[in-house]
Amino acid sequence: MKMKRYAFYLKMVTSSLIRRRSRMFVALLAVAVGATILSGLITIYYDIPRQMGKEFRSYGANLIFIPSEDKSYMDADSLKKAVSYLSPDDIVGVTPYRYKTVKINEQPFMAAGADLAQAAKTSPFWYVSGRWPQKEGEALIGQEVADIIRLNAGSQFFITGMTANNKPFKRGFTVSGIVQTGGSEEAFIFMSLADFENMAGGDNAIDIAECSVSVSAAELDRVSKIINENVEGVTARPVKRISESEGTVLKKLQSLVYLVTVVILLLTMICVATTMMAAVAERRREIGLKKALGATNAAIVAEFIGEDVFLGIFGGLLGAAFGFVFAQAVSINVFARSITFQPLLAPITVFASIIITAAACFIPVRRAAEIDPAIVLRGE
Amino acid sequence: MFFRMVKGALLRQKAKMAMIAFTVALGASLATAMINVMLDAGDKVNRELKTYGANINVIPKGASLLNDIYGVGEGSGVSDKYLKESELGNIKTIFWAFNIVDFAPYLETPAKLKNGSAINLAGTWFSHHLELPTGESLDTGMISMKKWWDVQGQWLSDGDTDELMAGTAFARQNNLKIGDRIDIISVNKTYSFKVKGIFNSGSQEDLRAYVPLAKAQEMSGRNGLVSRVEVSALTTPDNELSRRAAQNPNSLSIKEWETWYCTAYVSAICYQIDEVMTDSVSKPIRQVAQSEGAILEKTELLMLLITILSLAGAALGISNLVTASVMERSSEIGLLKAMGAYDIHISLLVLTEIAITGMIGAAAGYFAGIGFAQIIGRSVFDSAINIKPAVIPLVAFLVFVVIIAGSIPAIRFLLALKPAEVLHGR
Numbered sequence: 125m126k127m128k129r130y131a132f133y134l135k136m137v138t139s140s141l142i143r144r145r146s147r148m149f150v151a152l153l154a155v156a157v158g159a160t161i162l163s164g165l166i167t168i169y170y171d172i173p174r175q176m177g178k179e180f181r182s183y184g185a186n187l188i189f190i191p192s193e194d195k196s197y198m199d200a201d202s203l204k205k206a207v208s209y210l211s212p213d214d215i216v217g218v219t220p221y222r223y224k225t226v227k228i229n230e231q232p233f234m235a236a237g238a239d240l241a242q243a244a245k246t247s248p249f250w251y252v253s254g255r256w257p258q259k260e261g262e263a264l265i266g267q268e269v270a271d272i273i274r275l276n277a278g279s280q281f282f283i284t285g286m287t288a289n290n291k292p293f294k295r296g297f298t299v300s301g302i303v304q305t306g307g308s309e310e311a312f313i314f315m316s317l318a319d320f321e322n323m324a325g326g327d328n329a330i331d332i333a334e335c336s337v338s339v340s341a342a343e344l345d346r347v348s349k350i351i352n353e354n355v356e357g358v359t360a361r362p363v364k365r366i367s368e369s370e371g372t373v374l375k376k377l378q379s380l381v382y383l384v385t386v387v388i389l390l391l392t393m394i395c396v397a398t399t400m401m402a403a404v405a406e407r408r409r410e411i412g413l414k415k416a417l418g419a420t421n422a423a424i425v426a427e428f429i430g431e432d433v434f435l436g437i438f439g440g441l442l443g444a445a446f447g448f449v450f451a452q453a454v455s456i457n458v459f460a461r462s463i464t465f466q467p468l469l470a471p472i473t474v475f476a477s478i479i480i481t482a483a484a485c486f487i488p489v490r491r492a493a494e495i496d497p498a499i500v501l502r503g504e
Numbered sequence: 505m506f507f508r509m510v511k512g513a514l515l516r517q518k519a520k521m522a523m524i525a526f527t528v529a530l531g532a533s534l535a536t537a538m539i540n541v542m543l544d545a546g547d548k549v550n551r552e553l554k555t556y557g558a559n560i561n562v563i564p565k566g567a568s569l570l571n572d573i574y575g576v577g578e579g580s581g582v583s584d585k586y587l588k589e590s591e592l593g594n595i596k597t598i599f600w601a602f603n604i605v606d607f608a609p610y611l612e613t614p615a616k617l618k619n620g621s622a623i624n625l626a627g628t629w630f631s632h633h634l635e636l637p638t639g640e641s642l643d644t645g646m647i648s649m650k651k652w653w654d655v656q657g658q659w660l661s662d663g664d665t666d667e668l669m670a671g672t673a674f675a676r677q678n679n680l681k682i683g684d685r686i687d688i689i690s691v692n693k694t695y696s697f698k699v700k701g702i703f704n705s706g707s708q709e710d711l712r713a714y715v716p717l718a719k720a721q722e723m724s725g726r727n728g729l730v731s732r733v734e735v736s737a738l739t740t741p742d743n744e745l746s747r748r749a750a751q752n753p754n755s756l757s758i759k760e761w762e763t764w765y766c767t768a769y770v771s772a773i774c775y776q777i778d779e780v781m782t783d784s785v786s787k788p789i790r791q792v793a794q795s796e797g798a799i800l801e802k803t804e805l806l807m808l809l810i811t812i813l814s815l816a817g818a819a820l821g822i823s824n825l826v827t828a829s830v831m832e833r834s835s836e837i838g839l840l841k842a843m844g845a846y847d848i849h850i851s852l853l854v855l856t857e858i859a860i861t862g863m864i865g866a867a868a869g870y871f872a873g874i875g876f877a878q879i880i881g882r883s884v885f886d887s888a889i890n891i892k893p894a895v896i897p898l899v900a901f902l903v904f905v906v907i908i909a910g911s912i913p914a915i916r917f918l919l920a921l922k923p924a925e926v927l928h929g930r
Contacts, residue, residue, distance in 0.1 A: 150824050157820045161813060168810070179802050182795040183556065249794040253751075306561065306789040365707055368652040369556045376552050377803065380884045381810070384541065387876050388814045391534045395821030398527045402825055405520075454809045458802055 137430040152439050154399040155477050158392045159443020160450060163473040165385040167451035167466060172378055175459040177338040180374070181216045182248045185334035186366040187344055189351075190359050197222075197329040198357050206355045207335070209347055216336040217245030220317065223331050224324050226285035228273055228313075235283060235313045237320025240264070246336040250309070253277065254301025257316060262300040266310035270302045277301055283313070288326040295323050340374075341367040397484035404428065404488040408495065415497040421490075428489040429482050436478030443477060444470040506849075510856050521861045527825045528865030528903060529872065531818030535899050536873025538811040540889055541880050546804045548885045550738050553799060554605050557649060558734035559792040560774055562587065562595075565783045586611075586729035587784055589717070593636050594780035595735060603738040603768050606644045609730035613720045615690040617678070624674070624712040625688065627720020630660045646714070649736055650705065657682040657701035662716045667700040671710035675702045690723040735777065735786070739770040741797030746771050750788075815902065822862075822903075823910025830854055830914035837918045838926030847919050854918065858911055859904070866903040870896065 141148050189206055191198045200220070207218055219242040226235045240256055254277035257264055265275060275281060277299050284294045297315065304310060321327060337344065344367050348360035411424055448465055455463045514521055564585035587609070595607055608629050615625040629645035636642070647659050660669050670680055680686060684699050697715070704710065721727050742750075746769035749756055753775060756764060764772055770793040774786035837850055874891055881889035 150827060154821060154824045157817050161817045164813060165810070168806075172806075176799070176802070179799050180795070182798045184791055184795075247791075249790045251747075251790055251794070304790060306787045306793070307791060363707065364654070364705060365557060365652055369553075372652075373549070373552045373799075376884055377549065380541075380545065380880070381806075383880045383884060384538070384807075384810060384814075387537060387880065388534060388810075388817070391530045391814075392817050392821065394530050395527055395818065395825075398523055398530075399821065399824045402520075402523065450813060454806065457809065458805045 133427070133430065136427055137434065140427075140431060141434060148435070151399060151403050151481075152435055152442075154396050155435050155439025155481055156442040156446065158396040158480065159440045159473050159477045160446040161392050161443075162389060162476060163444045163447025163469050164450040164454075165381075165388060165447075166469060166472075167448060167463060168454055169378070169381050169385050170466065171451070171455065171463045172381055173340075173374055174338075175455060175461060175463075176374055176377055177340075177370070178216070178461070179459065180370045181336050181338055183366050183370070184247045184249060185219075185336050186363050186370070187335040187337055187348065188361050188363060189333040189335060190361060191331070192357050192359050195357055197331055198333075200328040200330060202355055202357045203330055203333055206351045206358045206360060209351050209354070210335070210337055214337050214339050216338060217242045218333060218335045219243045219246045220330040220333045222317065222320055222324075222326075222329065224285065224320075226283045226313075226324075228269075228281055228283055231272070233269055233313055234311060235285075235315065235320070235324075237315055237317045237324075240314065240316055243314070243334075246334045247305075247309075249305065251304045252301040253304070254299070257300045257314070260316075260319060261295075261297055262315070263297040263319075264301050264303050264314040265299055266312045266314075267302055267304045268310040269313055270299075275299050275302075283323065285324065287324050291325075293323060341371040393480050396480055400432070400481055400484035401488045404485050404492065408492050409501065411489075411492045412495065412497040412499075412501045415493070416501060421493040424493045425486070425489050428485050432481040432485050433478050436481040437474055439481070440474030440477035441470075444473040447473065506853070506856075509853060510860070513853070513857050514860065521857070524825060524858065525861045525865035525868070528822055528862045528907070529869035531822045531906070532866040532869025532899055532903050533871075533873035533876060534814055534818045534869075535902055536870050536895060537876035537880065538814050539895050539898060540874070540877040540891055542804075542807040542811045543892055543895075544881070544889045545807045546800055547738070547890070548881070548887070549803045550796065550800055551605070552885070553796045554651075554736050554738075556792050556796070557652075558607075558736045559739065559770060559789050559796065560735040560737055560777065560786050561789055562733040562735060562777055562781060562784050562786045564731070565785050585783070586726065586731055587733065587781055589721075589728045589730050591781050592730070592733065593634055595733070595777055596634075596636050596640070596642060597638060598773070598776035598780055599765065600737070600768050600773050600776060603773065605736045605738060606648045607733055607735040608644065608646045608649050609717060609733045611717060611720045611724065611726065611730045613690055613715075613724045615688050615723070618687050618689065618694075623688070625668075625690070625715065625720070626712060627715050627717040627723075629717055630662050632662050632717075649734060650703075652705070654704040655701050656703075657699070660700055660714070660716060662718070664700065664716055665719055666695075666697055668697040668713050668715045669701045669703060670699055670713045672702060672704045673710040674713050675699070691725060693723070695723060733781075735773075737770070737773050738768065739773065739793060739796065740768045741801050742769060742771075742794065745769075749775075819902070819906040819909075822906050826858055826862075826907060826910035827914045830858070830911060830918065834918065834921055834926050838921055838923045841921065842923040842927060850918060851915050854915055855908070855911055858907055862903055862907040863900075866900060869903075870899060873899075 189198065189203060203220060207215070219239050222237040224235050225232055227233065244250070244256060252264065269275070273281065279299050280296055281299070282294055282296050284292065287293055303314070315323075339347070341362065344362045348362055351358065351360040414424055451463055455461060564587055589609065592607070592609055596604055598604070611627040613625045613627060614622075616622045631643055631647045632645045633643050634641060645662070660667055668686075670678075675681070678686060680699050680702070682699055682702060685696055686699065687694055687696050717730065721729065745756075745760060745764055746767070749761075749764045749769070750771035753761065753764070765775070770788040774788055777786045778784055840850060877889045877891070881887060
């Protein structure tokens with residue numbers, strides 16, 4: 125008997141959905157749109173710190189490694205050890221630098237040896253006219269140096285100075301490009317670490333290392349403390365101006381998207397609810413007929429809720445899928461990166477859609493159910 | 505007759521029409537809020553990014569930053585050039601004056617301690633009140649430029665004459681705490697200062713100490729002079745034109761030059777500052793200027809896409825409801841048809857009803873939307889969102905299109921009705 129009642133209930137719900145195909149399609153569309161917006165916006169909201177965090181790395185290094193106070197340089201192995209405390213996924217770039225005062229035409233300049241491929245990552249704001257050095261014997265010079273000794277891309281120049289062992293050296297270089305930064309880098313001459321070592325001697329000694337990591341300021345402080353305790357010879361220092369400001373701006377951005385999301389969700393839900401209410405209101409005649417045939421109020425409410433659960437499930441599933449597609453499209457267009465799928469979001473979206481559709485129907489159905497069937501059927 | 509019918513229909517179905525108006529109002533408020541926030545978000549985020557500090561550095565022509573790098577400082581002939589303090593107000597009178605958020609002048613002062621070791625001492629404005637030749641006034645200086653500084657004790661004020669602010673590294677080297685006194689010798693005279701605040705900037709500045717500009721000028725005997733100015737300006741992201749202009753503004757054609765000059769590119773602002781300050785060279789600090797542009801672009805694009813999504817959502821919601829509510833009036837339409845109404849009359853009747861309801865809803869929604877936009881602005885940026893009147897026609901147009909589009913399938917359905925069937929009660 126019980127089984128039969130369930131079967132009949134299911135049959136009523138499904139046939140009602142199929143018979144009124146076009147109306148149900150409209151309702152399904154409304155639920156699906158609501159669910160799409162829900163899942164899409166929540167995905168974006170959770171992904172913003174990660175994506176924007178990467179964008180903020182265009183400000184350059186937010187962590188620097190310097191030799192501990194008693195030392196004048198650090199060796200490459202302890203730097204490697206220090207870097208190993210950072211998660212490889214978060215590291216945008218690590219650039220070791222060596223500096224030395226040298227002379228060009230008897231004028232003093234600062235020469236810097238650096239891992240140039242990494243420098244392009246840690247300092248993406250450098251504006252290089254010409255190109256980065258690629259071959260041995262090529263150098264990138266700062267705008268100020270270029271102005272003082274009148275060099276252009278392609279010109280040759282000679283660097284003289286003393287090696288680490290106090291032997292004089294003289295080496296020729298070709299200018300591959302001129303770098304503008306607006307900062308003190310414009311007074312430097314950059315070359316690859318290999319060239320620098322060939323010229324000035326001294327192996328594996330690093331003066332300073334710039335590091336660009338996409339993590340929050342608090343995390344940066346935590347990691348630097350660990351590194352300072354565990355790695356000998358290296359002091360890690362967060363660049364406060366970069367890390368702190370990033371925190372403030374990111375927080376504002378995230379709360380902007382958060383508020384916008386809340387407002388949009390609220391309005392979409394009300395939109396879905398009004399559509400559902402309209403759909404119920406036009407079925408008063410059907411409700412009246414059922415009541416006249418002896419259906420109880422509870423049975424009528426249950427039937428409608430059942431239909432809505434179906435709508436909620438299908439609309440929610442559709443929405444979860446489209447929402448992800450939408451979030452993916454936004455992420456690729458804005459940040460040129462794909463996002464990770466949040467598996468938990470799908471059930472949440474479906475659940476939320478069910479609740480919203482059911483809640484939206486409950487009040488109008490209750491009211492409709494309380495109406496005297498005679499009045500409804502007469503056509504009032 | 506037509507208007508009586510419209511009026512009758514509107515009044516008879518008060519509840520239903522109220523629901524349509526309500527949904528339209530929701531959609532319109534969403535559109536209004538999002539478009540307003542979107543149009544203003546770039547500007548607001550740009551202001552937030554100012555926490556990264558100055559993006560333009562103004563120095564005297566010929567001077568270089570050699571002091572920073574080699575310690576080749578005073579007296580060597582390269583950095584003995586200055587800007588005039590009296591001209592600083594001019595920075596706020598350039599074409600893009602409105603985009604200059606803050607600026608602070610610095611005067612490096614030769615100074616040493618009693619034991620003979622040299623120190624980095626500079627004078628600056630902390631919060632300086634400035635009356636402009638245009639009759640406006642502004643307050644600017646380090647306090648607003650260096651918001652990220654972590655200050656123990658207090659900021660100086662420009663009137664303090666025997667107090668200074670020290671960087672953490674400076675304080676550690678000289679064993680200073682807040683309230684301690686330190687004697688500084690400058691040009692053969694000894695001055696005694698009390699430490700009013702200690703700041704942590706996480707950069708080279710931690711090695712410095714700052715005093716008010718007037719005091720530094722008095723100590724070094726350089727009245728009315730400053731050695732450099734940091735400017736924080738709102739700028740537009742660089743493009744091909746601005747890059748060419750940055751290399752040589754004279755290489756542009758007259759039309760290009762005008763476009764460049766009248767756009768807030770960092771290079772154009774630098775150029776305009778050079779015009780009003782005698783013998784000055786302004787340089788963009790690329791680290792800040794460039795990154796700001798990148799982040800701004802991303803934020804604006806993100807907001808645009810979210811806005812499009814929400815508009816699409818609102819449009820579907822409205823047109824769904826309009827479709828549903830028009831369809832249920834089949835018996836009324838059937839009766840009209842049976843009495844001999846033409847299709848065009850029926851369509852017009854339905855459209856007019858919906859349009860009137862929709863416009864009432866849209867008007868209410870517009871004001872609600874402004875409210876939403878302000879809530880977002882207040883709670884995120886602590887400042888009001890700038891309401892643009894151009895949004896009104898945009899929202900009105902969107903609502904109109906959505907309503908009409910939503911009515912079309914419903915009207916087609918109504919026109920296909922057979923009066924006999926409908927009236928019979930099918």
